[in-house]
Amino acid sequence: MKLKAKGKIQIGVLLLPGLLIFGLFTVYPIVRLFIMSMTKWDFGSFANQELIGFANYMEVLTDKDFHVVFGNTIIYTLITVPGQMILGLLIALLINSLLRGQIPFRVAYYLPVITSWVIASLVFKYVFNTEGLLNYFLCNVIHLSKQNIHWLDTRWGGMAVAMLLGTWKGIGWNMVVFLAALQTVPLELYESAALDGANSWHKFFDITIPSIRGTILFALVMLTIGGFNVYTSIKLITDGKPGHQTDVVLTWMYYKAFSAGKFGYAAALSFIIAIVLAILAVIQFRLMENKE
Amino acid sequence: MKKRTLSQIIILLILIAGVVVVVLPMIYMVSTSLKPNGALYEYPPRFFPKLDEITLENYQYILAQKKFIRNFINSLFVSIVTVTVSAIVSSALAYCIARFRFPGRTVLFAFIILTMIIPGMTMIIPQYELAVKLGTINRLGGLIPFYVAWVIPYSTFMIKGFVENIPRELDEATYMDGGSVFTVYFRIVLPLAKPGIASVSIFNFLTAWEEFPWANTVINDDFKRTLPIAISGFFGQHQFTQWGYVFALSVLSLLPILIVFIACQKFFVAGLTSGSVKG
Numbered sequence: 001m002k003l004k005a006k007g008k009i010q011i012g013v014l015l016l017p018g019l020l021i022f023g024l025f026t027v028y029p030i031v032r033l034f035i036m037s038m039t040k041w042d043f044g045s046f047a048n049q050e051l052i053g054f055a056n057y058m059e060v061l062t063d064k065d066f067h068v069v070f071g072n073t074i075i076y077t078l079i080t081v082p083g084q085m086i087l088g089l090l091i092a093l094l095i096n097s098l099l100r101g102q103i104p105f106r107v108a109y110y111l112p113v114i115t116s117w118v119i120a121s122l123v124f125k126y127v128f129n130t131e132g133l134l135n136y137f138l139c140n141v142i143h144l145s146k147q148n149i150h151w152l153d154t155r156w157g158g159m160a161v162a163m164l165l166g167t168w169k170g171i172g173w174n175m176v177v178f179l180a181a182l183q184t185v186p187l188e189l190y191e192s193a194a195l196d197g198a199n200s201w202h203k204f205f206d207i208t209i210p211s212i213r214g215t216i217l218f219a220l221v222m223l224t225i226g227g228f229n230v231y232t233s234i235k236l237i238t239d240g241k242p243g244h245q246t247d248v249v250l251t252w253m254y255y256k257a258f259s260a261g262k263f264g265y266a267a268a269l270s271f272i273i274a275i276v277l278a279i280l281a282v283i284q285f286r287l288m289e290n291k292e
Numbered sequence: 293m294k295k296r297t298l299s300q301i302i303i304l305l306i307l308i309a310g311v312v313v314v315v316l317p318m319i320y321m322v323s324t325s326l327k328p329n330g331a332l333y334e335y336p337p338r339f340f341p342k343l344d345e346i347t348l349e350n351y352q353y354i355l356a357q358k359k360f361i362r363n364f365i366n367s368l369f370v371s372i373v374t375v376t377v378s379a380i381v382s383s384a385l386a387y388c389i390a391r392f393r394f395p396g397r398t399v400l401f402a403f404i405i406l407t408m409i410i411p412g413m414t415m416i417i418p419q420y421e422l423a424v425k426l427g428t429i430n431r432l433g434g435l436i437p438f439y440v441a442w443v444i445p446y447s448t449f450m451i452k453g454f455v456e457n458i459p460r461e462l463d464e465a466t467y468m469d470g471g472s473v474f475t476v477y478f479r480i481v482l483p484l485a486k487p488g489i490a491s492v493s494i495f496n497f498l499t500a501w502e503e504f505p506w507a508n509t510v511i512n513d514d515f516k517r518t519l520p521i522a523i524s525g526f527f528g529q530h531q532f533t534q535w536g537y538v539f540a541l542s543v544l545s546l547l548p549i550l551i552v553f554i555a556c557q558k559f560f561v562a563g564l565t566s567g568s569v570k571g
Contacts, residue, residue: 010473011392018385018444019400025441026407029418036418091310094303101304107557108311111318114553116502118520119542123317126324126535133320133337140336168314229411232504236524250413257417258509270414281409 036267043261056268065244066269069252072159076248077227080166085219087167088174093208095175096182106179110172117169117232124165125237128152155245158238162246165233170226174219181215182208217288221281228277249273325350325539350540360541362515363522366432368548370518371500374439375493381440382447383455383489387481389448390455391463404445412442413505423510432516435507439500447492454488455481491559497552501545519545 040052060066095105112120127134128151135148151157189207198206209216231250234240240247240255247255249269257266320339327341328349354360388394389401419438428434462480471479482489504520511517517525523545526538 007473011388011394014384014473014477015388015394018381018448021381021437021441022385022403022444025419025422025437026415026444027403029415029422030407032418032421033415091307094307097303098307099300105307105311107554109314110553111315114498114549115318115546116504116520116549118502118504118523119321119546120317122523122538122542123321127317127320131337133339136337168317171314225409225411229413231413235505236527250411253414254416254505263417267417270417274410274414277409277411278406 033267033270036263037271039264039267041264052264056264057272059265060269060272065252069244069247069249072246073228073230073248075159076163076166076230077224079163080170081220081223081227083163083167084170084174084223085216087171089178091171091175092178092182096179106176109175112169113172115169118236120165120169121233121236124161124233125152128161152238153242155242158241158246162230162233162237165237166227166230170223177215177219178212181212185211214288217284221284221288224280224284225277228273321539322543324535325543327536329534329536350536351544353537354540354544359514360522363517363519364544366517367501367519367545370432370435370439371497373436374443374500375496377436378440378443378447378496379489379493382444382492383451383482383485384477385444385448386451386455386485387477390452404448407445408449416506416509419506420509429510430513430516432511434510435518438506439503443492443496443499447496450492451485451488454485458484487559490556494552494556494559498549501549
């Protein structure tokens with residue numbers, strides 16, 4: 001449609017505040033981040049920041065600590081993403097087959113999602129404390145363990161608690177998303193399958209899963225991003241201890257920048273995370289398009 | 293028919309067992325906040341306090357402290373302003389992207405998608421530098437533009453979906469009646485995209501209300517802190533952690549979220565699912 005000059009000005013007025021905020025506080029920092037990642041910049045070299053090309057990237061990629069924290073992030077994602085999806089889908093299926101009373105379950109399972117990361121992390125830290133409730137239960141009530149387990153003092157203990165928290169907190173989101181998808185599957189499909197004598201397993205794998213494939217991939221993309229976003233739970237539960245054994249990419253990046261003062265290294269690390277996620281997202285989006 | 297009733301009961305029992313497991317940590321948080329502070333180091337630890345030791349002393353302590361009241365007001369202020377500004381700004385962006393071709397439209401949309409993918413925290417170093425340059429370090433209001441910038445991509449993307457569902461004939465009719473771009477925005481887009489704007493606003497409120505890393509980095513004055521920073525501030529300050537106070541403050545900070553969630557449940561689900569089912 002042809003717009004008069006007045007219309008163009010009005011479009012400009014509507015766009016301006018958003019463009020200014022988004023441009024200054026998001027787009028500019030991304031560009032600045034890229035420049036920083038090419039710069040030699042740490043506490044010792046505040047005065048002269050010289051461009052050093054991809055040296056920071058090489059330092060990150062060859063750093064043994066980075067391999068540990070990157071491995072932790074991958075493991076966190078590989079375990080919490082399928083964990084949340086399977087449990088969320090299972091609960092969605094159960095709620096969907098209830099004839100009445102779906103709403104209270106939907107609300108209850110969603111509670112962990114709206115609980116803030118800070119609060120959820122502190123509760124888990126308290127429960128998994130060496131002198132905490134869980135150890136008391138394991139040792140003195142059901143006698144599974146002879147002595148208190150030091151959950152938060154080892155790499156895999158700390159990671160396990162963070163992964164349990166991540167899964168617990170994400171089930172509700174998956175439940176709501178899958179429930180909405182399940183309600184779009186045409187009932188006739190199940191009825192005709194029942195006439196053909198299909199059992200519940202066949203119905204699930206031949207009808208339900210193919211029908212909600214789009215939603216499964218959508219959840220996969222969102223949760224993978226979420227897995228790489230983990231920060232607050234690790235920061236508050238283990239703070240990377242022991243040594244940097246339980247750090248993930250974001251806590252490590254934060255430590256390198258704000259505690260170790262290696263801004264160039266941290267900027268390169270940030271950029272690597274962004275690139276990895278962009279590539280993963282493109283792959284997953286492609287999968288989504290192909291399957292449809 | 294009998295078989296059906298039986299299976300319904302089994303499903304119900306499994307779901308109830310699941311709910312118990314899921315809400316257990318929350319119940320433990322509430323029960324700990326109701327125990328006298330001394331009992332927290334008692335051995336053996338108990339899930340529930342004894343009936344006669346239930347006390348509100350942790351809550352009384354928190355509510356008697358001026359700084360926690362301030363933290364609560366700070367969080368409320370930052371969240372409400374963030375939600376309001378981002379609703380206006382994002383709906384305007386969404387409307388323009390959905391309806392008009394303007395220079396840079398493709399680039400803008402590409403950046404919106406890109407910033408939805410990469411973690412916001414990866415930008416914390418340049419954003420910190422920017423905050424120093426703008427002089428917004430240790431200022432409560434300084435949090436707001438950064439929060440708005442973080443939620444713009446997702447909000448714009450979601451609202452755009454709702455705007456695209458509004459029939460273009462309504463725009464045309466408004467123009468025929470002598471209306472302008474503004475008239476369409478205020479009379480058509482805002483009222484009809486309201487469910488979408490409402491659902492992203494709930495998420496934006498939650499985002500601003502619980503945001504931790506950024507506020508923890510740029511605010512260091514007790515009275516300028518938001519609630520998540522105040523809650524985590526119990527660690528390190530004291531020799532030992534007073535869990536009763538931690539969880540009393542946590543319960544208080546969850547109340548507004550619960551109220552918003554229960555009051556707006558309808559919009560919550562609409563917002564979550566509109567992206568997924570289409571995608």
